[in-house]
Amino acid sequence: xxIILNGTTGITTPDIDSTxxxxxxxxxxxxxxxxxxxxxxxxxxxxxxxxxAWVNFNGTGAVAIxxxxxxxxxxxxxxxxxxxxxxxAMPDVNYSTIGMCGDLTYGSATYLEGTTYSTTAVRILxxxxxxxxxxxxxxxxxxxxxxx
Amino acid sequence: xxxxxxxxxxxxxxxxxxxDCGLTIEEIAAKDxxxxxxxxxxxxxxxxxxxxxxxxxxxT
Numbered sequence: 001x002x003i004i005l006n007g008t009t010g011i012t013t014p015d016i017d018s019t020x021x022x023x024x025x026x027x028x029x030x031x032x033x034x035x036x037x038x039x040x041x042x043x044x045x046x047x048x049x050x051x052x053a054w055v056n057f058n059g060t061g062a063v064a065i066x067x068x069x070x071x072x073x074x075x076x077x078x079x080x081x082x083x084x085x086x087x088x089a090m091p092d093v094n095y096s097t098i099g100m101c102g103d104l105t106y107g108s109a110t111y112l113e114g115t116t117y118s119t120t121a122v123r124i125l126x127x128x129x130x131x132x133x134x135x136x137x138x139x140x141x142x143x144x145x146x147x148x
Numbered sequence: 149x150x151x152x153x154x155x156x157x158x159x160x161x162x163x164x165x166x167x168d169c170g171l172t173i174e175e176i177a178a179k180d181x182x183x184x185x186x187x188x189x190x191x192x193x194x195x196x197x198x199x200x201x202x203x204x205x206x207x208t
Binding site: 055057060061062063064065068070071072073074075076077078079085087120121138 | 160164179180199
């Protein structure tokens with residue numbers, strides 16, 4: 001259906017999906033792309049890859065998740081040793097794991113280290129200290145983000 | 149608030165902290181506990197908060 005301009009009823013826009021009326025699913029091709037990049041304040045033609053999972057948790061004391069997306073749980077395996085479990089699995093294991101940890105317990109540099117990757121979970125270590133082989137340590141603020 | 153605990157292959161204790169993801173704790177246990185591992189669902193207050201000897205924790 002074409003766009004119809006009517007002086008009485010206004011503009012009738014194409015309704016091409018199963019939902020009655022004009023909605024986001026009626027946007028296609030360049031129109032949809034322009035709307036999405038505009039909403040994200042993105043300029044240029046570089047593609048956008050969205051975050052597939054993320055979590056912010058407290059790894060000290062009573063370990064607890066502050067907020068998360070596409071994460072069903074974290075597994076506390078030991079000191080500075082956690083597994084992030086995805087609600088919906090990744091398409092493969094070639095995703096990028098990004099993270100940071102604020103180590104309020106030790107008050108020194110902290111490191112994040114991925115150890116085991118699967119489509120359903122990623123196991124990470126948080127390490128603390130300036131030594132050559134810093135020990136694992138719990139971080140009060142641990143944030144993990146997955147891109148694919 | 150509950151936690152899921154199970155014994156690791158090394159004899160330690162793994163503690164699963166559920167996220168607010170729309171799944172029940174039973175569904176999370178079925179999904180995130182390694183296959184074949186017995187597990188327990190416990191109250192969060194039953195988990196020690198002093199993690200000084202965390203790697204030495206055992207299930208009793």
